[in-house]
Amino acid sequence: xxxxxxxxxxxxxxxxxxxxxxxxxxxxxxxxxxxxxxxxxxxxxxxxxxxxxxxxxxxxxxxxxxxxxxxxxxxxxxxxxxxxxxxxxxxxxxxxxxxxxxxxxxxxxxxxxxxxxxxxxxxxxxxxxxxxxxxxxxxxxxxxxxxxxxxxxxxxxxxxxxxxxxxxxxxxxxxxxxx
Numbered sequence: 001x002x003x004x005x006x007x008x009x010x011x012x013x014x015x016x017x018x019x020x021x022x023x024x025x026x027x028x029x030x031x032x033x034x035x036x037x038x039x040x041x042x043x044x045x046x047x048x049x050x051x052x053x054x055x056x057x058x059x060x061x062x063x064x065x066x067x068x069x070x071x072x073x074x075x076x077x078x079x080x081x082x083x084x085x086x087x088x089x090x091x092x093x094x095x096x097x098x099x100x101x102x103x104x105x106x107x108x109x110x111x112x113x114x115x116x117x118x119x120x121x122x123x124x125x126x127x128x129x130x131x132x133x134x135x136x137x138x139x140x141x142x143x144x145x146x147x148x149x150x151x152x153x154x155x156x157x158x159x160x161x162x163x164x165x166x167x168x169x170x171x172x173x174x175x176x177x178x179x
Contacts, residue, residue: 031175031176032051032173032174032175033173033174033175034049034050034051034171034172034173035085035096035171035172035173035174036085036087036094036096036153036171036172037093037094037171038093038169038170038171039091039092039093039094039167039168039169041069041070041071041119041158041160041168042071042158042159042160042161043071043117043118043119043160045069045070045071045119046069047067047068047069047070047154047156047168047169047170047171048067048068048069048170048171049065049066049067049152049153049154049170049171049172049173050065050066050067050068050173051063051064051065051066051152051173051175052064052066053128054178055127055128055150055175055176055177055178056128056177056178056179057144057145057146057177057178057179058179059128060128060129060132060134061126061128061129062126062128063126063127063128063175064124064125064126064127065078065124065125065127065152065173066122066123066124066125067122067123067124067154067156067170068122069119069122070109070111070119070121070122070123070154070156070168071109071111071117071118071119071121071156071158071160071168072109072110072111072112072113072114072116072117072118072119072120072121073108073109073110073111073112073113073114073121074108074109074121074156074157074158074159074168075106075107075108075109075156075157076106076107076108076109076123076154076155076156076157076168077103077104077105077106077107077123077154077155077156078103078104078123078125078127078152078153078154078155079097079101079102079103079104079152079153079154079155080097080101080102080103080104080127080143080150080151080152080153081097081098081099081100081101081102081150081151082140082142082143082148082149082150082151083097083098083099083100083151084098084149084151085097085098085151085172085174086098086099090167090169091155091164091165091166091167091169092161092165092167093165093167093169094169095153095169096151096153096169096171096172097151097152097153097172098151102138102139102140103137104125104127104130104135104137104139105130105135105136105137107123107125109121109122109123109156110122117160123154123156127143127150127152130143131143131144132144143177144177145177146177146178146179147176147177148176148177149174149175149176149177150174150175150176150177151172151173151174152172152173152174152175153169153170153171153172153173154168154169154170155167155168155169155170156168
């Protein structure tokens with residue numbers, strides 16, 4: 001299946017003054033594929049990536065890439081690539097993205113206030129908004145091109161591990177940019 005559905009005489013079109021009964025093509029919501037292995041953090045939690053919504057070259061918002069089960073009050077960021085999947089040892093875990101790897105702006109995981117340490121933190125970013133420059137940073141132009149396949153993985157600080165492996169790594173998600 002190519003991601004489109006052919007519909008004849010869809011009633012939604014009459015609101016736009018088109019009652020001809022002609023066939024129309026509607027894009028389906030883009031699919032997201034979760035892959036790779038996350039690194040269990042120093043508190044024993046597994047950071048888990050998720051995607052909700054649709055990647056769009058035209059919409060200003062609508063594709064949320066999030067990560068739950070993150071150590072509270074820690075810095076992190078979303079790494080992304082358009083060069084394909086990977087499975088390479090990295091900071092005591094697995095880097096799931098092929099180089100070159102880019103990054104979105106850093107954020108804080110929030111969660112339970114200190115001095116408590118738990119896995120109540122989370123990260124979240126709207127990739128459609130980021131791709132249009134809405135979050136600052138330096139998004140690559142390919143994030144606005146229909147058909148681009150993007151891989152994403154969350155990275156964060158984990159002070160429960162000694163350097164150089166004091167990192168949190170989620171699993172990864174892959175999606176294709178639609179209209």
